[in-house]
Amino acid sequence: MDSIVATNPILRMHVVDVAERLYNARGFQAVSMDELRAEAGVSLKKLYALFPSKDAIIVAVLETRHAEWVEGVTDAVAAAADPRAKMLAVYDWLSTWFCEDDFRGCAFINAFAELGGMSPALADIAREHKLDFQTYVATLVRAADGPDYLAPQLAILAEGAQTTAAIAGTPEAADQARAAASVLIDAALAA
Structure with missing residues (x-):
């Protein structure tokens, strides 16, 4: 199941879109992984399956x-x-x-x-x-x-x-x- 999550481009793009909106509004450091997870509507496990770190999300x-x-x-x-x-x-x-x-x-x-x-x-x-x-x-x-x-x-x-x-x-x-x-x-x- 985790490999499906990691290769799901639609879910990945959704998380990137949410992260971009949050980071733009509040700054990169101010947004926690838990806040991003909640706003994106994914579990923390799915979030880390998509992106191994916060830096990886920021890079995306x-x-x-x-x-x-x-x-x-x-x-x-x-x-x-x-x-x-x-x-x-x-x-x-x-x-x-x-x-x-x-x-x-x-x-x-x-x-x-x-x-x-x-x-x-x-x-x-x-x-x-x-x-x-x-x-x-x-x-x-x-x-x-x-x-x-x-x-x-x-x-x-x-x-x-x-x-x-x-x-x-x-x-x-x-x-x-x-x-x-x-x-x-x-x-x-x-x-």
């Missing part, structure tokens, strides 16, 4: 968040008309995300802040996510024939907007970052 949540992030950003960029607009579409997507009722900031920044010092594996996942985003922004800059130095500048603006929006509780940081990105892009492309 972050993997889900990464996939959602990649899909959201790439869809927004794909809808933009030209290379300059594609770079700015990142900030347009951030603006939409920041307006969601459950926006509490970047899960990777939050996980790193809460657990990065105690869990090198989680710190590595956060670093990989951020590196993946920086690499993606670099591809957008190259497609616009922009200089290499522009990509990290644009990525930092996006990262800062996420943190600012989460702390301030308002979405304006995306528009401010977009305006700054526009100035940087125009200056870099004109040079």
Whole structure:
């Protein structure tokens, strides 16, 4: 029976969805395995059959968040008309995300802040996510024939907007970052 539970992708995804909602609302450390078990409606035995540790659940949540992030950003960029607009579409997507009722900031920044010092594996996942985003922004800059130095500048603006929006509780940081990105892009492309 336990092997059936461990390989049940629907139950596994249900637990990840519940964990993501709880962690987003309250933080990673504040949610106990017992609370997660109760909210997900599974026994502790089933929960541990699906995930051997809380870190394993957090990893699954972050993997889900990464996939959602990649899909959201790439869809927004794909809808933009030209290379300059594609770079700015990142900030347009951030603006939409920041307006969601459950926006509490970047899960990777939050996980790193809460657990990065105690869990090198989680710190590595956060670093990989951020590196993946920086690499993606670099591809957008190259497609616009922009200089290499522009990509990290644009990525930092996006990262800062996420943190600012989460702390301030308002979405304006995306528009401010977009305006700054526009100035940087125009200056870099004109040079």
